[in-house]
Amino acid sequence: MNGTKVAYEKCGAGVAWWGAAARKAPSRLGARPVGAVGTALLVASVLAGCGVPDTGPEAAGAPAPGGRAAKADHWVRAFFAARNGTWPVARAAPAGAGPQWALDELLAGPTRDERERGLSTALPAGTHRVRAEATSPGTVTLQLPWLVSELDRVAVNQLVCTAAAAPGVPGGRPPTDVLVQVHESGLPGEPWTVTCDETGAAVPVGAPRAGH
DSSP states (O other): OHHHHHHHHHHOGGGGGGGSOOOSOOOTTOOOOOOHHHHHHHHHHHHHHTTOOTTOOOOOOSOOTTOOOOOTTOEEEEEEEETTEEEEEEEEOOTTOOHHHHHHHHHHOOOHHHHHTTOBOOSOSSOOOOEEEEEETTEEEEEOSSOGGGSOHHHHHHHHHHHHTOSOOTTOOOGGGOEEEEEOTTOOSSOEEEEEOTTSOEEETTSOOTTO
């Protein structure tokens, strides 16, 4: 328990959200239900992403080759795909990093070590730019180069949850209460407003949430 607490403190208060047991009910775009084994793996994955193994805290060592230089006391979280849905990975970031930095880390894809742990991405291959901005208290706007209908549902979950968990969103809301307004490429009209639920799935505002 002490090792878990240290890991949460190292990665920031937002990671504590993922220390709770994952809900079992999936959403329309959500991940598959996660049972007790999946919950244990989720906690282990978060700790590993923070540089802290699930057996206890140890020195994380030097940054992986090719990673961005940053102070280790600032973090963003990128959500990657795994067998049981989306999984958060903590990445070092400079002070003041916000939603755009988090989305850039997501689009860069998982590192070799993360792939060896079974993480991947459902986002389309190639060079793409997603614009992310905290536009008002508790709200992040995403400008996508795709239509949502063109994406795998896990890819949508990755985008929405990475945006919702990003630092620098005014209002002090927990990630599950941050509104993500999705603007799709070439599609006029109002954005699609969603949140990221406790299972790491995108849920349209107004839809029943997992466990409710």
